[in-house]
Amino acid sequence: MTVQLPDSVDYVLLDEGTIQNRVQELATQISRDYEGIHNEDFLLVGVLKGSFIFLADLSRCLTVPHRVDFIALSSYQDKAETTGAVRLIMDTREDVTERHVLIVEDILDTGYTLQYLYRLFEARQPASLRTAVLLSKPDRHEVAVSIDYLGFSIPDVWVVGYGLDFADRFRTLPYIGALKPRVYEK
Ligand code: XMP
Numbered sequence: 001m002t003v004q005l006p007d008s009v010d011y012v013l014l015d016e017g018t019i020q021n022r023v024q025e026l027a028t029q030i031s032r033d034y035e036g037i038h039n040e041d042f043l044l045v046g047v048l049k050g051s052f053i054f055l056a057d058l059s060r061c062l063t064v065p066h067r068v069d070f071i072a073l074s075s076y077q078d079k080a081e082t083t084g085a086v087r088l089i090m091d092t093r094e095d096v097t098e099r100h101v102l103i104v105e106d107i108l109d110t111g112y113t114l115q116y117l118y119r120l121f122e123a124r125q126p127a128s129l130r131t132a133v134l135l136s137k138p139d140r141h142e143v144a145v146s147i148d149y150l151g152f153s154i155p156d157v158w159v160v161g162y163g164l165d166f167a168d169r170f171r172t173l174p175y176i177g178a179l180k181p182r183v184y185e186k
């Protein structure tokens with residue numbers, strides 16, 4: 001089946017079926033690892049906005065009871081590159097102390113965002129702290145952060161779709177596509 005791509009999208013990197021299969025695999029693994037934990041104690045924390053579709057699909061594939069919450073961050077951005085500084089825009093509603101927290105993030109790029117989140121949550125003394133990250137760009141990592149559940153490693157291209165955006169566009173594409181370099185190299 002051929003997919004009609006938006007003008008700015010170069011090619012499909014991960015199609016819908018590939019993503020769905022992998023999300024199901026991750027959910028199976030997570031359900032196994034968190035079996036027996038009380039619903040009140042297992043908290044998925046989605047990092048807004050990019051993770052909202054991944055979180056929705058992952059959450060619905062889990063067979064263990066859990067709660068869902070969100071946090072919103074923003075990275076201070078220079079024109080050309082990220083400074084690595086992260087700002088908290090919206091905190092979680094739930095208290096994470098003594099809960100099993102699973103951070104759900106769209107993509108690991110330089111690693112500064114996840115590093116910030118680890119520090120933020122660790123200070124609040126959760127019962128456990130792990131991360132589920134859909135995508136990772138190994139060529140871009142600047143700080144070492146560990147991921148417990150990783151969807152895919154991808155090359156250093158700007159990707160959109162399945163929650164990911166460029167200037168808040170393309171989030172609802174069902175696949176993950178690579179943006180044409182001319183769109184973001186300005
Ligand atoms: P790092 O790991 O550098 O990641 O702190 C910061 C945030 O950058 C965003 N990001 C992307 N968003 N397509 C996107 O839509 C991409 O290719 C991409 N690479 C990085 C993402 O929000 C991540 O949380």
Ligand code: MG
Nearest residue numbers: 047050106107
């Ligand atoms: Mg993000």
